[in-house]
Amino acid sequence: MTDKPSVLFVCVHNAGRSQMAAGFLTHLAAGRIEVRSAGSTPATKVNPVAVEAMAEVDIDISAELPKILTVDAVKASDVCVTMGCGDTCPVFPGKRYVDWELDDPAGQPLEKVRPIRDQIEARVRALIDELLPSDMA
Template identity: 70%
Template sequence: MATTPVASVLFVCVHNAGRSQMAAGFLSHLAGGQVEVRSAGSLPAEQVNPAAVEVMNEVGIDISGSAPKLLTTDAVQASDYVITMGCGDACPVFPGRKYLDWEFDDPAGKGVEDVRRIRDQIKDRVESLVAGIRQEGHSGRADP
């Protein structure tokens, strides 16, 4: 029997190739189907950052099948939580959503050691997010 997700989260970054992809990978892995996960960018890259794929594989999470996606108003409107990844991206704002900005270094052009550090910081934030969502026991959205 399938479980209905208790919340929906959208991670947004300009290129949707590193930080937002790692965050989405962690949330999908850690939430165990309790959260619907999306990621997008205002100027999506051609592919996910290979260093991000490599460091996520090191912790048993495969994001190699992910592809950068264009940020749409529909994706924002369908999400309970909209989390920008410290890249100054502008998102449409809808009442009843929780907007968070998580500032992390951009992994673009960085070596694997730096990307590992960013990965670990993202994991810590995602773990806190999952705990908060579980504590609330319902979505962050005010409207039905």
């Protein structure tokens, strides 16, 4: 494989689910997959409880900033994973779209965010298995 696969994680505020997913994919794929995240209505900062939940598994997303979803980001990605953003994600032929139904961690205490984090990790691991040949994973 000469070109790295690329994944875009999208949620409304780009402050919780999509940031955790991007953190997991960046960490677990170790540079073998290009990772992006964005939101249809980005927040001003990443959810501090999401940051704390990820720190518990030794992944630091504290320096990340929510980003606006752009057409270019979608076009540049092989897979677009949406998480509760509804119809706001632009759709282009030839792109793979996957919708992950996950609870929104916004306003939730850490004990409610941990299971969301763990679901995201399991889905990211499965996505890596799909995108990378078994001899590279």
